[in-house]
Amino acid sequence: xxxxxxxxxxxxxxxxxxxxxxxxxxxxxxxxxxxxxxxxxxxxxxxxxxxxxxxxxxxxxxxxxxxxxxxxxxxxxxxxxxxxxxxxxxxxxxxxxxxxxxxxxxxxxxxxxxxxxxxxxxxxxxxxxxx
Amino acid sequence: xxxxxxxxxxxxxxxxxxxxxxxxxxxxxxxxxxxxxxxxxxxxxxxxxxxxxxxxxxxxxxxxxxxxxxxxxxxxxxxxxxxxxxxxxxxxxxxxxxxxxxxxxxxxxxxxxxxxxxxxxxxxxxxxxxx
Numbered sequence: 534x535x536x537x538x539x540x541x542x543x544x545x546x547x548x549x550x551x552x553x554x555x556x557x558x559x560x561x562x563x564x565x566x567x568x569x570x571x572x573x574x575x576x577x578x579x580x581x582x583x584x585x586x587x588x589x590x591x592x593x594x595x596x597x598x599x600x601x602x603x604x605x606x607x608x609x610x611x612x613x614x615x616x617x618x619x620x621x622x623x624x625x626x627x628x629x630x631x632x633x634x635x636x637x638x639x640x641x642x643x644x645x646x647x648x649x650x651x652x653x654x655x656x657x658x659x660x661x662x663x664x
Numbered sequence: 665x666x667x668x669x670x671x672x673x674x675x676x677x678x679x680x681x682x683x684x685x686x687x688x689x690x691x692x693x694x695x696x697x698x699x700x701x702x703x704x705x706x707x708x709x710x711x712x713x714x715x716x717x718x719x720x721x722x723x724x725x726x727x728x729x730x731x732x733x734x735x736x737x738x739x740x741x742x743x744x745x746x747x748x749x750x751x752x753x754x755x756x757x758x759x760x761x762x763x764x765x766x767x768x769x770x771x772x773x774x775x776x777x778x779x780x781x782x783x784x785x786x787x788x789x790x791x792x793x794x795x
Contacts, residue, residue, distance in 0.1 A: 545735075545737060545740050545741065545742035545750070546742065547742055547743065547744040547745065547748040547749065547750045548748060548749050548750065549745075549747060549748045550747050550748065550749070551747055566749075567725070567749060567751050568723075568751065569723040569724075569725045569751045569771065569772075570722060570723050570754075570773075572703070574725075574749065591701055592699075592700040592701050593700075594698070594700045594705075596727075598747075604676075606676060609676055610676065611676035611677065611678055612678065613678040614678065614680075616680060616681050616682055616729075617678040617679060617680045617681065618678065618679050618681070618697075618698060618705065619676070619678045619679065620698050620699065620700045623701075640700065640771070641700075642701075
């Protein structure tokens with residue numbers, strides 16, 4: 534194959550979730566796989582309980598690829614199963630809980646920190662890590 | 665169950681893609697299932713060839729839930745299979761082609777018209793239709 538400018542076909546490549554998920558094991562550590570305008574798509578593996586936090590300036594979308602994710606709110610909770618999504622509204626305190634391993638996609642604006650406004654340093658993942 | 669303000673648990677509900685897909689049959693007719701800030705998640709059924717078009721102001725994300733979607737570009741093409749996604753950059757002419765039925769999620773800002781800048785009136789779907 535040639536990189537010549539005369540090549541008539543460019544290789545565009547889809548992003549495969551399973552392939553990306555196979556590249557890391559760390560929990561609660563979102564990895565960026567794509568950007569759309571100023572939003573990022575991140576894949577993540579979750580197991581156990583996260584911390585209560587909120588994102589003051591933005592909604593946050595979860596799409597579950599495998600497993601069953603529970604998100605606790607101060608007034609209830611939601612269970613997101615494989616093939617389902619949920620949008621956590623901005624400013625709403627929430628606490629993700631994964632009894633067993635969950636593989637999910639998170640969609641939110643570039644720059645959002647996983648622990649939001651909380652000060653739980655240990656769980657604050659490095660931001661903007663691509664995989 | 666009561667709607668009393670004293671209820672201690674609110675019913676939050678995940679959005680199930682299969683359930684939403686079961687509610688319509690029309691092709692090339694995106695239905696909104698959720699919003700995140702000023703972005704919309706739309707599910708769509710595609711079969712056949714769409715028109716060449718572009719979205720001057722925004723990227724557009726495709727996540728394939730079932731089937732295999734081809735998107736032609738002027739300089740090549742991409743195949744997006746089940747479990748894969750692709751972000752079409754803004755301003756890039758593209759033509760979705762589904763040899764067989766494809767079920768997919770499209771993510772883009774509220775207000776984006778499916779045919780973009782093209783004037784193919786027959787294929788221009790009503791916008792902002794929720795399901």
